[in-house]
Every structure is written in structure tokens, then in C-alpha cells.
Amino acid sequence: MAKAFEQPIYVTRPLLPDITDVTERIKKVWDSKQLTNFGAQHDELSRQLENYLEAEHISMFSNGTMALLLGLKALKLTGEVITTPFTFPATVQALDWNNLTPVFCDIDPETFNIDADKIEALITEKTSAILGVHVFGNPCDVEKIQAIADKHNLKVIYDGAHAFGSKINGEPISSFGDMTMFSFHATKLFNTIEGGALTYNDPELGRQLDLLRNFGLANAEEVVLSGLNAKMNEVQAGVGIEVLQVVEGERRKRHTIKKAYEENLSDIDGIRILTGLEDESSSYQYFVIEIDEAVFGQSRDTVHQELQKYKVFARKYFYPLCSDFEWYSELPSARPENLPNAKRAVQQVLAMPYYGDLPIESVKAICEIIRELHVAQESVSQL
Numbered sequence: 001m002a003k004a005f006e007q008p009i010y011v012t013r014p015l016l017p018d019i020t021d022v023t024e025r026i027k028k029v030w031d032s033k034q035l036t037n038f039g040a041q042h043d044e045l046s047r048q049l050e051n052y053l054e055a056e057h058i059s060m061f062s063n064g065t066m067a068l069l070l071g072l073k074a075l076k077l078t079g080e081v082i083t084t085p086f087t088f089p090a091t092v093q094a095l096d097w098n099n100l101t102p103v104f105c106d107i108d109p110e111t112f113n114i115d116a117d118k119i120e121a122l123i124t125e126k127t128s129a130i131l132g133v134h135v136f137g138n139p140c141d142v143e144k145i146q147a148i149a150d151k152h153n154l155k156v157i158y159d160g161a162h163a164f165g166s167k168i169n170g171e172p173i174s175s176f177g178d179m180t181m182f183s184f185h186a187t188k189l190f191n192t193i194e195g196g197a198l199t200y201n202d203p204e205l206g207r208q209l210d211l212l213r214n215f216g217l218a219n220a221e222e223v224v225l226s227g228l229n230a231k232m233n234e235v236q237a238g239v240g241i242e243v244l245q246v247v248e249g250e251r252r253k254r255h256t257i258k259k260a261y262e263e264n265l266s267d268i269d270g271i272r273i274l275t276g277l278e279d280e281s282s283s284y285q286y287f288v289i290e291i292d293e294a295v296f297g298q299s300r301d302t303v304h305q306e307l308q309k310y311k312v313f314a315r316k317y318f319y320p321l322c323s324d325f326e327w328y329s330e331l332p333s334a335r336p337e338n339l340p341n342a343k344r345a346v347q348q349v350l351a352m353p354y355y356g357d358l359p360i361e362s363v364k365a366i367c368e369i370i371r372e373l374h375v376a377q378e379s380v381s382q383l
């Protein structure tokens with residue numbers, strides 16, 4: 001019989017470099033007395049990330065949400081943007097704050113990403129862009145999406161909050177679409193505590209973003225547009241430089257954990273493991289399972305609750321669907337009958353604890369709890 005853990009096991013834990021390295025880095029910030037507004041740490045991290053992500057251009061922000069919000073602004077979008085309901089609220093809230101109307105498109109049941117085959121039917125004369133999310137770090141069908149965008153003269157922006165380091169056939173994920181947003185929140189593989197970035201190919205976008213994230217200030221005496229304050233500060237950037245040093249080690253540890261989950265879950269009926277990119281192309285951001293109640297014998301919600309009794313805090317990413325937010329209730333695209341795959345995913349998907357310091361013994365014990373839930377159900381149905 002599985003036993004409850006002594007300490008809670010969370011869905012993730014931040015990647016923390018050695019505190020001595022972080023302290024030395026922060027001392028440099030202190031000594032410089034430049035705490036924010038594009039100092040040495042900001043510029044250094046920017047260079048390093050441009051390399052790591054193999055991006056043409058990068059702009060860093062206070063967090064991923066502000067990056068996306070201002071990226072949409074810089075693209076000067078209007079009217080409607082086709083997007084997915086199966087995402088974190090920030091994706092669609094960035095549209096709301098730009099007075100853009102989301103048009104929800106159903107998702108692919110295998111990848112949980114926007115279903116590229118269903119996009120074209122949603123295009124109207126008001127559509128200005130497609131906003132795809134590389135959900136759990138797995139890429140959208142970028143080629144199909146680009147072909148649709150080219151045909152209809154639409155912009156493409158990707159929410160790559162989970163896709164740090166993801167690649168598609170060896171190509172960095174940042175090279176697709178007009179822009180890609182990355183989140184550097186504490187819960188992400190790479191973090192700056194809070195933080196985010198946009199990557200893009202057009203240098204003119206960089207000039208717009210420089211203004212938008214810094215009050216529209218062209219210089220100390222000229223304000224050329226209505227911007228915001230969305231700068232990444234020097235402590236965030238300094239922490240990021242140290243975290244980047246240890247990202248590869250974290251990826252290796254997560255690889256081992258992923259293998260342990262796969263070994264211990266793959267033979268349980270009714271559990272589908274979301275297989276993503278090959279090892280070297282993966283962002284290693286989440287380990288996700290889908291629970292088919294009819295086969296497994298218990299619902300995802302029951303598994304989620306039962307795990308909590310053992311102090312295991314898996315998460316229902318992403319619940320609820322964004323299309324179910326009260327303020328979208330009048331949108332035709334938000335009607336449940338238009339989103340059958342998203343409706344199913346939101347009831348079945350569970351993100352499991354996944355971070356480098358999670359002991360393999362704990363992974364095995366978590367899988368054992370799930371196995372026991374399944375077996376218990378099987379014995380009941382045999383009575």
C-alpha cells in the first residue's frame with residue numbers, strides 16, 4: 001500500500017542555482033548602483049539568451065504576460081485573433097488588454113495545441129492574427145499555420161511560455177511566426193524569478209518594443225507613444241544569468257524523471273502519456289498525462305483529489321477553459337459544441353510533479369498511488 005509523503009510534493013519547484021553564485025552576481029548589481037533600466041546584467045542576459053534560443057532578436061520584459069501584451073500591441077493588431085481556449089488565462093487576457101476579440105478554435109486531441117485544420121473556417125474580414133500556444137512545450141503545426149496566415153495576410157504570434165529551448169526538426173522554435181513569447185516565471189525550466197521575452201526577426205519590432213516597455217520614451221525629453229513599464233530589472237537578469245548556467249543539468253535530470261514516469265505508468269490502462277518532442281528538442285517543461293475515466297475507472301478529478309491525500313499536488317493545467325470565462329459567454333466561438341476536443345482535454349489532463357530535484361523513488365511512489373487507484377477500481381468492477 002502506498003503511503004502519504006511526509007513533505008508536500010508540488011507540481012514543480014524552481015530551478016535554483018548555488019546561492020553563493022547568485023549573491024556574487026547581485027553584489028555586482030549593488031556595486032554598480034544600476035538596479036534597473038537596461039544595465040549590464042540585462043544586456044548580458046539578453047546576449048546569452050539570443051544565443052541559447054538561436055533568436056534573430058530578443059527583447060526582455062518584467063514577465064511573460066507583459067511581453068505578450070506588448071508584442072500584440074507592437075504588431076498593431078485589430079479586430080479578431082484566432083486562438084486556443086486550452087491555455088493559461090494570460091494568453092487571452094493579453095488579447096483583452098489590447099481590445100482584441102479572441103476567436104476560439106478547437107484543439108488537436110493528441111497534442112492539445114490549436115487544430116490548424118480548423119483555423120481557416122474561423123477567419124472573417126476582422127481577423128488580424130493567429131495566436132498559437134505551444135502547449136506544454138510541444139510545437140503547434142507551424143507550417144500549416146504559416147501557410148494559412150500567408151494566404152489571408154495574417155500575423156502569427158506564438159505563446160511559447162512553455163517552450164524554452166524547444167526545437168522543430170532542429171530549428172529553434174523562436175524562428176517560426178512573427179513573434180514568440182517566452183515566460184521566465186519561477187515555475188519555468190529557465191527562470192528570472194518573474195520575467196519573459198519576445199523573439200522576432202524584424203528589427204523594426206524591436207524599436208517599437210523598446211518604446212512600449214519603457215513609457216514610450218525615445219529619450220529623456222521625447223515621449224513618442226503611450227507605453228507601459230515592463231522592464232526586466234537587474235536582479236532578475238542577474239539571477240537569470242546564473243540560472244542559465246545550470247539549465248542543461250536540469251534538463252538531464254528531468255530526462256531521467258520522465259523515463260521513470262514512462263516506465264511506471266505506460267502499462268496502466270486508461271492513462272495516456274503526452275509524448276512530445278524528441279529528447280534534444282524538448283523543453284522538459286511539464287510531464288502530462290491524460291486520464292480516460294471509462295478505461296481507467298476513475299476520473300481525472302478523483303485522481304487529482306486522491307493524490308492530494310498523499311500530499312501530491314499535481315495540477316489541472318489548464319482548467320477552466322478560457323472560453324468558459326464569464327466575459328466571453330456571448331462569443332459564438334466560445335460555445336461548448338464548437339470545442340469538443342478542448343472540452344474533453346480540460347476534464348482529462350493532469351500535470352504531474354516534475355522538477356530536477358524530485359527523487360526517482362518519489363516518482364515511483366506517485367505512480368504506485370495511481371496504479372492502486374486503477375487496481376482498486378478494477379476489483380470493484382469484478383465483484
Ligand code: T4K
Nearest residue numbers: 010012013014063064065088090091161183184185186187
Ligand atoms: N502563457 C502561458 C501558456 C502560461 O502558462 C503562462 C504562465 C503565461 C502565458 C504567463 O507567463 P508569466 O506572466 O507568468 O511569465 C503558474 C505560473 O505562475 C505561471 O507563470 C504559469 N504560466 C502557470 C502555468 O503556472 P500557478 O497559479 O499554477 O502558480 P502556483 O503559484 O500555484 O505555482 C505552482 C507550484 O509551483 C506551487 O504549487 C509550488 C511551486 N512554486 C511556485 C512558485 C511561484 C514554488 O515552488 N516556488 C515558487 O516560487 O501559475
